[in-house]
Ligand SMILES: Nc1ncnc2c1ncn2[C@@H]1O[C@H](COP(=O)(O)OP(=O)(O)OP(=O)(O)O)[C@@H](O)[C@H]1O
Ligand SMILES: Nc1ncnc2c1ncn2[C@@H]1O[C@H](COP(=O)(O)OP(=O)(O)OP(=O)(O)O)[C@@H](O)[C@H]1O
């Protein structure tokens with residue numbers, strides 16, 4: 001029998017400073033997250049200040065929640081990227097300090113891989129086509145030949161970013177997606193907007209510009225919100241459908257911050273059904289950035305021998321999903 | 331140019347050729363000739379108005395661009411009939427093998443020299459579309475049929491009238507990614523010959539610019555750029 005392994009994971013790639021604790025038995029013992037809130041677009045340095053001010057208590061709370069002392073932790077996992085430099089540096093500094101001071105191995109984790117792995121763990125989907133959609137990423141991916149390959153992605157801004165930016169410009173509160181959706185529920189008129197699908201890839205910047213123009217031209221905000229949501233989600237559903245048809249995967253999983261959207265879930269459920277695939281959504285507490293996903297991904301990596309010496313643990317702002325080897329899946 | 335659905339007539343569906351993501355393709359006996367019927371059926375998940383708009387515009391775009399490509403000497407199936415209300419295109423049935431599967435066979439038999447010719451020709455066709463302001467929109471090895479010694483391009487539904495470097499770059503990016511995801515071992519040699527043919531049509535200078543743009547598209551670290559944009563909105 002293998003010994004149970006417990007990993008403490010730290011997330012600080014963007015707006016959230018999170019600490020999670022997970023075990024090799026798939027238990028999540030703690031998931032403590034502090035979110036830097038902003039109305040005017042994230043300011044990396046301010047977010048970093050927020051992170052350093054909460055880091056200490058987040059670590060302590062996670063350990064208390066799990067009922068563990070730091071000595072009972074086997075390794076420290078850290079999301080080294082992709083993300084914002086100043087934010088990443090705070091998490092990395094905390095993780096390195098814990099690693100050195102308590103003599104624990106350090107495990108590098110890619111934030112995008114973590115969004116996928118936490119979804120696989122919590123939904124039980126073993127080999128899904130993954131739709132990962134958040135403020136910074138819009139990716140359709142599946143595991144092929146040792147890595148999570150990208151089957152489709154945005155060519156410019158992410159879906160969440162598009163809707164958040166729209167919200168900001170028209171004076172709706174953040175987070176943008178749920179607030180634009182709320183407004184959209186009261187819309188009824190469909191206004192044609194740029195629907196841009198290129199092969200498997202997407203582009204949202206023209207959609208954003210045109211939606212803002214429609215508001216300036218005097219269209220009802222409710223109707224523009226409705227049309228924006230319907231157009232953006234339909235584009236994503238279409239590339240997901242194409243990838244599902246091509247890869248013939250039998251499971252479709254939705255993960256990332258925007259996975260909490262009811263309307264998006266509803267559309268992708270239809271897509272899955274049409275292709276005889278199961279549909280799963282990551283639970284809301286693991287949808288947005290969180291420490292637990294880094295801890296769990298850290299467990300997988302650590303038990304497959306992935307660690308990094310502290311002096312080599314530099315942050316990787318542009319670390320792509322498909323650059324990461326996945327030794328725990330073969 | 332005008333298409334009118336003949337309606338009526340005799341129509342016998344022979345078999346379903348493919349059920350793609352977008353459309354269902356049938357082999358059909360239509361007024362006594364064998365044709366391919368490409369039909370874009372409604373998607374329940376889309377708002378009906380948007381769904382209608384997408385299916386109609388793609389049907390029209392596809393038929394138009396296939397016709398124009400053909401005029402430029404880029405082989406595409408002959409269009410027989412366009413029924414816009416039902417989102418149906420009837421076109422010539424092309425006997426042959428999709429380039430994607432054709433390459434599998436080549437790899438087994440190691441007759442690589444055939445491929446250099448094919449990709450050079452494909453490069454010429456792509457170049458000719460681009461110099462005439464057309465982007466294919468889904469240029470992959472699944473959307474080329476090798477028929478005897480002719481390459482026939484299909485699936486123009488995502489095509490656009492585009493003269494800009496970005497649209498041309500995206501076309502080439504899509505081809506390269508499809509090569510890499512299906513035939514990694516020979517992707518770069520195929521691509522090299524593709525570019526050779528492409529340069530011949532568009533000129534070396536423009537071809538270099540397009541290749542540079544392809545690299546840029548791939549290297550775009552979307553994440554970071556978005557954050558910068560986010561701040562732009564402050
Ligand atoms: N209840 C909700 N329903 C739908 N979308 C939501 C909800 N709450 C937040 N969002 C959206 O989720 C996005 C944030 O996602 P996430 O928490 O994963 O952070 P991120 O920094 O954007 O992540 P990543 O680094 O993975 O790109 C924002 O676009 C926000 O509007
Ligand atoms: N004119 C034709 N003659 C013979 N076979 C054809 C013809 N047109 C299409 N096909 C076959 O049908 C398949 C699907 O056609 P097409 O790519 O046009 O549809 P699609 O639904 O747009 O596909 P995708 O899945 O790429 O979205 C092709 O890969 C090819 O095998």
Ligand SMILES: [Fe+2]
Nearest residue numbers: 115134288289
């Ligand atoms: Fe995230």
Ligand SMILES: [Mg+2]
Nearest residue numbers: 350472473485
């Ligand atoms: Mg096709």
